[in-house]
Amino acid sequence: MKKTTCPSCGAPAVFRSATSLYVVCEFCRGTLLRSGEDLQNLGRMADLLEDTSRLQIGSEGRYRDRHFAVIGRIQLKYDAGVWNEWYLLFDDGRNAWLSEAAGEYIVSAQVAVKDPLPAFEALRPDMPVVLDGRRFQVADLETARCVAGQGELPFKVAAGYDVNTADLRGNDRFVTLDYSETPPLVFVGQSVPFAELRLTELKEARDPALAAAPTTGARAFNCPRCAAPLRIHSEAIASIACDSCGSLIGVENENVKLLADAAQALRVPPWLPLASRGTLKGSDWECIGFMQRRTTTDGVDYSWSEYLLFNQEDGFAWLVEDRGHWNFVRTVANPPSVNRKQRDFFRGRDKFKRFGTCKAEVTYVVGEFYWRVKVGETCRVDDYVCPPLMLSREVSTKEVTWSQGEYLEPTEISAAFGVKAAPPERVGVHANQPNPLVERHARICRLFWTLAAMATLLQFAFAFIFSSQVVLKQPLVFSQLNEEGTLTSQDFILKNRARSLVVSHNTDLENNWLSLNTALVERNTGQAYTAIQEISHYKGVDEGESWSEGSPSDEIVFRAVPAGTYYLVIDYELGKDNPRTAADKLEVVRNPAAWSNYVLTLVFLSGFPLLSRWRRNAFESRRWSESDFSDEEK
Numbered sequence: 001m002k003k004t005t006c007p008s009c010g011a012p013a014v015f016r017s018a019t020s021l022y023v024v025c026e027f028c029r030g031t032l033l034r035s036g037e038d039l040q041n042l043g044r045m046a047d048l049l050e051d052t053s054r055l056q057i058g059s060e061g062r063y064r065d066r067h068f069a070v071i072g073r074i075q076l077k078y079d080a081g082v083w084n085e086w087y088l089l090f091d092d093g094r095n096a097w098l099s100e101a102a103g104e105y106i107v108s109a110q111v112a113v114k115d116p117l118p119a120f121e122a123l124r125p126d127m128p129v130v131l132d133g134r135r136f137q138v139a140d141l142e143t144a145r146c147v148a149g150q151g152e153l154p155f156k157v158a159a160g161y162d163v164n165t166a167d168l169r170g171n172d173r174f175v176t177l178d179y180s181e182t183p184p185l186v187f188v189g190q191s192v193p194f195a196e197l198r199l200t201e202l203k204e205a206r207d208p209a210l211a212a213a214p215t216t217g218a219r220a221f222n223c224p225r226c227a228a229p230l231r232i233h234s235e236a237i238a239s240i241a242c243d244s245c246g247s248l249i250g251v252e253n254e255n256v257k258l259l260a261d262a263a264q265a266l267r268v269p270p271w272l273p274l275a276s277r278g279t280l281k282g283s284d285w286e287c288i289g290f291m292q293r294r295t296t297t298d299g300v301d302y303s304w305s306e307y308l309l310f311n312q313e314d315g316f317a318w319l320v321e322d323r324g325h326w327n328f329v330r331t332v333a334n335p336p337s338v339n340r341k342q343r344d345f346f347r348g349r350d351k352f353k354r355f356g357t358c359k360a361e362v363t364y365v366v367g368e369f370y371w372r373v374k375v376g377e378t379c380r381v382d383d384y385v386c387p388p389l390m391l392s393r394e395v396s397t398k399e400v401t402w403s404q405g406e407y408l409e410p411t412e413i414s415a416a417f418g419v420k421a422a423p424p425e426r427v428g429v430h431a432n433q434p435n436p437l438v439e440r441h442a443r444i445c446r447l448f449w450t451l452a453a454m455a456t457l458l459q460f461a462f463a464f465i466f467s468s469q470v471v472l473k474q475p476l477v478f479s480q481l482n483e484e485g486t487l488t489s490q491d492f493i494l495k496n497r498a499r500s501l502v503v504s505h506n507t508d509l510e511n512n513w514l515s516l517n518t519a520l521v522e523r524n525t526g527q528a529y530t531a532i533q534e535i536s537h538y539k540g541v542d543e544g545e546s547w548s549e550g551s552p553s554d555e556i557v558f559r560a561v562p563a564g565t566y567y568l569v570i571d572y573e574l575g576k577d578n579p580r581t582a583a584d585k586l587e588v589v590r591n592p593a594a595w596s597n598y599v600l601t602l603v604f605l606s607g608f609p610l611l612s613r614w615r616r617n618a619f620e621s622r623r624w625s626e627s628d629f630s631d632e633e634k
Contacts, residue, residue: 006030016071016089016152023072023152026057053100054202054312055086057151061199063107063192067091070098072151076163078144079372087153095154097187098197099176102370103315104331105197106174108189117186120164120179125400126393128337129168131186136170137337140399169402172334191333194313240368268292268364271424272307272319278417280328280408285309285317287417289367295358295381308369316370319413320405324426325433326413327390327405335402336391340382343629352384352391355431356628360394383431390432407432429622437616444612451605459598471501472588478507478514478574479581489568489586491523496563498590503568504555506585509537512578517571518556522564531556536575 006013011027024030059070072087083101090096099106113131120141123129127138142165149157161180168175178185270290277286289308294301304322311317318329336352338345344353362377379396388407393400407430410423462468472492494501503518513536520529533556539548574582 014152016069024150024157026151053084055084055098055100055199056201056203059086059199059201061197063088063090063096063197068096070151072149072153074149074153074157075147076144077147078142082147083144087151089152097189099189102331103310104191104333105194106189106191107197108174108176108187111186111188113186117177117184120166120177120184123166125395125398126340131168131175134170134173135337136168136173136175137335137400138166139169139335139401140167141165142167142398167399169333169335170337174333194315268366270305270307270366271321271421272413272417272419274367276417276419278413280309280317280412280416283311283314285311287319287367289369290365291362291369291373292364293360294363295360297358303363308367310368318403321424322430323428324410324424325430326408326410326423327432328408329392329403329405332391332402332404335393338384338393345384347386347391350386350389352386352389354629355383355385355390356626357382385432387432388434405432407434428626429619431623431626433623435616435619435623437612437619441609441612441616445609448605448609452602455598455601455605459593459595462593468592469590470587471590472568472586474586476570476584476586477581478572478584480574480576480579485572485574487570487572489570489588491565491567492588493565494561494563494590498561499559500591501558501561502555502589502592503531503558504553504587504589505535506553506587507535507537507582509535509552509582510578511538511540512536512582513575514582515573515575519569519571520558520561520566521569522562522566524565529558529561531558538577 004013005011006025006028008030009025009028011025013023013025055070055073057070057073061068061070068088068090070086071089074085074087076083076085083099086098086100088096088098088107094109096107096109099108115131117131118129123138123141125138125141129136129138143162144165145162146157146159148159164179166177166179168177172190174189174191176187176189178187268290270287272287272290274287274290277284279285286309287307288310291306291308292303293306294303296302304320307319307321309317309319316331318327320327320329336345336347342354344351346352358381360379360381362373362375365373365375379394382393382395384391384393390405390407392403392405394403410426413419414423471494472489474489476487476489478487501520503520505516507514513534515534516532518531518533520531521527533554535552535554536550537548537552538550539546541547568586568588
């Protein structure tokens with residue numbers, strides 16, 4: 001730290017950073033150049049535009065667990081408004097910049113790159129740029145004018161000079177190309193949530209009545225057209241649409257300038273009133289702006305509403321209402337790298353599918369906005385969905401922005417802001433509306449597999465443990481040489497009544513037939529049960545193709561057989577189509593499992609997941625019927 005005095009007014013001047021060459025005197029606003037031990041006054045610095053930023057010279061914070069202090073500031077003005085570049089000094093002597101614009105905070109530092117940099121005039125929004133092997137997309141192109149500087153700075157700052165800047169984004173990195181020098185300066189950084197900076201020594205709220213509110217620092221003034229009272233909540237606000245007369249007003253410090261008349265024939269009352277306050281996603285928000293936009297498809301206009309929310313620390317967010325469907329929307333700091341021809345892409349584990357493309361036009365505005373909005377303003381919008389999320393890319397002539405929306409139930413909005421009026425009625429299925437039948441279908445499928453497993457276990461239990469029993473296994477041979485054509489089996493015992501007794505024959509019959517007349521005889525009483533069956537099996541090759549007919553196996557069933565000792569008497573006739581004998585594996589099974597009932601049970605149970613699946617898919621069909629790419633997605 002180097003302490004000295006201002007050569008103009010004698011006030012103390014302090015250089016805390018070894019890289020600081022200039023300091024703006026806090027008292028006389030003189031720009032002081034450090035040259036060895038001497039200070040040279042280069043002239044008076046212009047006044048800063050007054051704003052409601054919480055940051056100030058002397059604020060402290062942490063970035064990546066390193067402590068820093070705010071020692072300087074550059075204020076710049078561009079078509080959309082004003083932003084601040086705060087000069088940071090870390091405890092280890094290193095420096096960085098903290099950009100504060102439109103509610104977003106970006107910490108960056110100057111780096112050297114090997115790749116040649118494109119000319120500013122050659123850049124276009126969404127254009128890919130490769131720097132040191134990393135791919136970035138052009139997000140914003142601006143020509144900014146320096147308003148003034150404050151505190152310590154590493155280079156000379158003079159009011160009124162213009163600088164071309166290009167902002168690039170890629171993954172979680174933010175790159176600024178500063179064309180104020182040749183070759184351009186390159187700054188690489190990262191977007192950081194306000195809370196993660198853990199800032200202290202911030203400015204107090206200007207309005208004591210609002211000191212406890214999250215949207216502290218609102219400033220009041222009157223509309224220059226109709227004198228209606230208006231308020232400005234943030235230094236990022238660039239325009240206000242008067243709710244009384246419909247005029248669009250540009251905001252510059254405490255002065256206002258009428259930009260244009262909204263020329264809106266019909267006043268549109270927002271469902272969520274301006275100045276409404278509520279809590280969403282863990283933060284307190286105030287509704288400060290309302291706009292309507294529309295797109296035209298096949299000659300039909302489709303409109304939707306957008307509400308701008310503000311929080312002093314979290315910046316800006318949007319509530320978007322489309323045909324009664326709501327989304328909570330925030331700008332994405334690390335947008336995906338997607339070309340316009342891609343139908344889908346992964347972001348983390350979420351797969352986003354392209355839903356639609358349209359040209360969005362502003363048709364109505366009221367309240368505050370962080371850019372100079374005007375009726376008739378247009379941009380191209382590409383939507384990608386992964387319910388309940390939606391990623392939207394908006395491309396204008398100067399910038400491309402990505403935002404992520406999350407679907408909210410209307411009742412959640414009403415409860416959060418305490419709105420008593422009924423929300424707009426929902427119509428159809430929205431692009432990222434969660435399918436309420438997905439979880440239900442999953443539950444039904446889980447229940448189906450549980451019941452199917454239970455049915456299978458019971459079936460096998462009855463088939464092999466509790467009921468089914470093999471009471472006889474015996475090999476037999478059927479031969480044309482047996483003149484009597486009769487075979488008798490071994491005895492087998494039924495200890496108790498059998499619901500059914502299955503007699504099965506598994507033969508090696510081939511190109512022949514076998515007729516069987518079977519009698520089940522109880523040895524002690526002589527009571528007999530008879531059955532007749534025929535087995536045939538033929539196969540061969542015809543014109544190079546194999547064929548077969550019939551089966552070498554068959555079975556017969558005897559019902560309600562009392563307990564006793566039994567044997568089988570089989571009268572048979574073997575066909576003469578094939579002279580060889582037929583070997584048989586005779587098997588008698590007591591109370592075999594009823595597989596038909598098991599199959600019918602599974603068929604019945606499967607109807608529920610099939611119906612649930614149809615209903616779930618019908619919901620998705622309704623969703624994608626509204627898409628520009630419904631044919632590809634289906």
